[in-house]
Amino acid sequence: MTDAPTTAPVARAATAGEVLAGYLTAQAGAFLRALPQAVGEAGSRPGALPASAQAADDLLRAVRRVGGALHTFAAAFDPQWAQESRTELRWLLNLLAQEPGYQRRATRLLGALDSLADTSPDGAGMLAGHAGAPKARALLERQLTLARTRAHTALLQELRSARLHALADRMTLLAGEVPLAAPAEPAAALLPRAAAALAALVGAGERLPWQRSAQAYGGAGLHRLGPAEPAAPAGAPAAVPPARTAADADAALAADDAPWLRARILVKRARYALEVCGAPGEGLRELDGVLARHQEASDAAATVATAARTPRITPATAYVLGVVHADQRLEVESARYAFGRQWPAVAPGLVGPAAVLPA
Amino acid sequence: MTDAPTTAPVARAATAGEVLAGYLTAQAGAFLRALPQAVGEAGSRPGALPASAQAADDLLRAVRRVGGALHTFAAAFDPQWAQESRTELRWLLNLLAQEPGYQRRATRLLGALDSLADTSPDGAGMLAGHAGAPKARALLERQLTLARTRAHTALLQELRSARLHALADRMTLLAGEVPLAAPAEPAAALLPRAAAALAALVGAGERLPWQRSAQAYGGAGLHRLGPAEPAAPAGAPAAVPPARTAADADAALAADDAPWLRARILVKRARYALEVCGAPGEGLRELDGVLARHQEASDAAATVATAARTPRITPATAYVLGVVHADQRLEVESARYAFGRQWPAVAPGLVGPAAVLPA
Numbered sequence: 001m002t003d004a005p006t007t008a009p010v011a012r013a014a015t016a017g018e019v020l021a022g023y024l025t026a027q028a029g030a031f032l033r034a035l036p037q038a039v040g041e042a043g044s045r046p047g048a049l050p051a052s053a054q055a056a057d058d059l060l061r062a063v064r065r066v067g068g069a070l071h072t073f074a075a076a077f078d079p080q081w082a083q084e085s086r087t088e089l090r091w092l093l094n095l096l097a098q099e100p101g102y103q104r105r106a107t108r109l110l111g112a113l114d115s116l117a118d119t120s121p122d123g124a125g126m127l128a129g130h131a132g133a134p135k136a137r138a139l140l141e142r143q144l145t146l147a148r149t150r151a152h153t154a155l156l157q158e159l160r161s162a163r164l165h166a167l168a169d170r171m172t173l174l175a176g177e178v179p180l181a182a183p184a185e186p187a188a189a190l191l192p193r194a195a196a197a198l199a200a201l202v203g204a205g206e207r208l209p210w211q212r213s214a215q216a217y218g219g220a221g222l223h224r225l226g227p228a229e230p231a232a233p234a235g236a237p238a239a240v241p242p243a244r245t246a247a248d249a250d251a252a253l254a255a256d257d258a259p260w261l262r263a264r265i266l267v268k269r270a271r272y273a274l275e276v277c278g279a280p281g282e283g284l285r286e287l288d289g290v291l292a293r294h295q296e297a298s299d300a301a302a303t304v305a306t307a308a309r310t311p312r313i314t315p316a317t318a319y320v321l322g323v324v325h326a327d328q329r330l331e332v333e334s335a336r337y338a339f340g341r342q343w344p345a346v347a348p349g350l351v352g353p354a355a356v357l358p359a
Numbered sequence: 360m361t362d363a364p365t366t367a368p369v370a371r372a373a374t375a376g377e378v379l380a381g382y383l384t385a386q387a388g389a390f391l392r393a394l395p396q397a398v399g400e401a402g403s404r405p406g407a408l409p410a411s412a413q414a415a416d417d418l419l420r421a422v423r424r425v426g427g428a429l430h431t432f433a434a435a436f437d438p439q440w441a442q443e444s445r446t447e448l449r450w451l452l453n454l455l456a457q458e459p460g461y462q463r464r465a466t467r468l469l470g471a472l473d474s475l476a477d478t479s480p481d482g483a484g485m486l487a488g489h490a491g492a493p494k495a496r497a498l499l500e501r502q503l504t505l506a507r508t509r510a511h512t513a514l515l516q517e518l519r520s521a522r523l524h525a526l527a528d529r530m531t532l533l534a535g536e537v538p539l540a541a542p543a544e545p546a547a548a549l550l551p552r553a554a555a556a557l558a559a560l561v562g563a564g565e566r567l568p569w570q571r572s573a574q575a576y577g578g579a580g581l582h583r584l585g586p587a588e589p590a591a592p593a594g595a596p597a598a599v600p601p602a603r604t605a606a607d608a609d610a611a612l613a614a615d616d617a618p619w620l621r622a623r624i625l626v627k628r629a630r631y632a633l634e635v636c637g638a639p640g641e642g643l644r645e646l647d648g649v650l651a652r653h654q655e656a657s658d659a660a661a662t663v664a665t666a667a668r669t670p671r672i673t674p675a676t677a678y679v680l681g682v683v684h685a686d687q688r689l690e691v692e693s694a695r696y697a698f699g700r701q702w703p704a705v706a707p708g709l710v711g712p713a714a715v716l717p718a
């Protein structure tokens with residue numbers, strides 16, 4: 001699939017219902033096409049699931065977009081139906097995202113370790129030839145494979161569940177007829193709702209401590225983790241991190257990363273809102289990419305910190321894990337720096353009515 | 360002391376001998392004033408040496424400047440005397456630089472560790488509250504204190520040696536009468552020699568792989584250490600690093616850092632050559648500062664890597680040392696990035712006759 005919006009833009013549609021129905025019908029169709037491939041043929045051996053990584057990706061893509069549209073344009077739908085649908089979509093999203101997440105994390109961490117331990121004359125790393133490197137690699141690979149296998153098993157158990165069948169029925173309904181609250185509402189009524197999604201992002205983006213990462217190598221990802229953010233205002237996603245209290249590195253890092261992870265959710269919502277309206281969102285796609293790198297490096301660093309607490313590892317293994325942990329926190333810092341360089345160019349385009357008008 | 364040149368500039372002096380004698384007399388005088396304080400009063404207890412850190416700094420300052428002038432303007436002096444003097448000054452330089460070097464390294468490493476392990480809510484580090492942090496701190500402190508004590512003892516043994524007395528006599532001679540090869544040579548004859556020192560720096564600077572660090576967070580200090588540099592051309596300092604062969608991280612890092620350490624020697628020589636001529640050298644002073652940071656971080660990282668090989672440390676200690684090692688290599692990378700941002704502004708001013716003309 002391409003990223004081009006699949007709906008008729010707002011300008012050419014008569015009613016908000018037509019615009020939303022066009023978008024959701026297309027996404028629900030993509031969901032229903034991807035589902036059998038992702039779940040596998042009926043009767044195929046369970047171990048072979050999911051049959052297609054591409055189908056799983058397409059499924060995730062559709063799940064995110066339908067969920068985002070139901071959130072941003074919630075007032076346009078039958079409230080109970082929209083709420084239930086979002087809950088079920090979030091359940092499937094969490095289920096589907098686990099395994100590819102562990103896959104990407106393994107690729108990232110083993111790649112970083114191999115690069116740090118590279119001994120070739122033209123590209124040696126700071127752990128070149130270190131005795132702990134193969135042991136640390138084996139440890140990370142073992143732990144990530146185990147986590148991935150568990151996620152896969154959990155997915156298998158749910159992919160043929162009654163709950164998934166009910167969600168598929170819900171999407172079949174959506175592909176035919178979207179349950180709208182006020183079908184005759186003019187299309188322009190969508191614009192303030194999309195604008196609100198952009199405003200939520202701009203508000204969260206301006207509160208991000210990206211000025212702390214405005215200078216390269218400020219060490220913000222290693223030293224000087226910031227204070228926990230003030231409580232998010234109403235309308236922000238519910239996942240507000242707890243205020244930092246414990247003198248604990250994991251908690252400090254999680255609290256430091258939380259506003260950035262929340263910003264990514266808002267970027268995605270804003271992207272899909274613009275897609276519904278048929279407005280261009282290239283800058284948001286780039287921000288999403290930067291924040292994806294931030295999140296993956298943050299998750300990878302946490303995995304390494306956990307691995308370093310494995311009992312009975314050798315000091316050499318622990319030392320290598322320390323280097324890899326710092327390396328991934330450096331990636332976190334690098335992503336924040338990149339965000340700080342992109343944000344001032346993207347943010348002004350998200351404010352005002354022009355931002356949500358179709359191209 | 361200030362950094363203002365203490366000689367009459369080239370333009371106002373009649374002969375090269377007058378310019379050099381003016382500079383060297385002032386520096387030898389500074390040497391002789393600082394020496395008794397650095398060595399301590401005759402009869403004071405040996406344990407109290409050196410009596411004054413400021414005096415030791417002043418002594419180092421004078422030693423570097425006299426040595427630099429004797430190197431750059433070698434042709435102006437009696438060759439055997441100049442060669443012998445440089446050998447003796449280098450001996451004293453190595454002796455004097457050890458202890459403050461360990462002092463600075465301890466300040467840097469313990470400061471970095473304290474910052475990484477900081478648990479305060481507004482500035483927690485990625486090792487906040489980590490069980491290995493106090494152990495790693497104690498280990499580094501113990502090893503650096505031991506190294507510092509050894510350097511101190513070695514200094515004490517030599518500070519009242521016949522060799523030092525002979526060097527002091529040499530400086531006394533220099534403060535009175537500089538043994539010049541051709542005292543009547545015109546002052547302008549110094550300019551091509553100073554220009555050669557600048558050209559050596561420009562050549563080495565252009566060969567530095569700073570383009571590899573032109574992008575922030577390129578990871579050059581952790582990943583992708585470069586190949587050993589091609590052999591330096593004639594005229595470059597003798598300390599050419601051996602070509603990288605061993606699949607060994609320490610060797611790879613040392614080879615990666617070597618061209619930068621060499622560049623710092625050339626920056627200092629160029630600075631002192633401009634000082635002799637009374638020409639401004641502000642840009643070089645800044646480059647020297649950046650390369651000093653590079654060298655100190657590189658040395659600190661090597662100290663941590665060595666400490667991590669201490670037998671019977673706990674995995675938690677080793678993990679913390681891995682983080683600190685990566686942190687210091689990040690500082691190395693940061694210094695290279697800073698160099699790459701300064702060099703294009705400084706280098707053009709070092710080329711051509713205007714560079715060495717007095718202000």
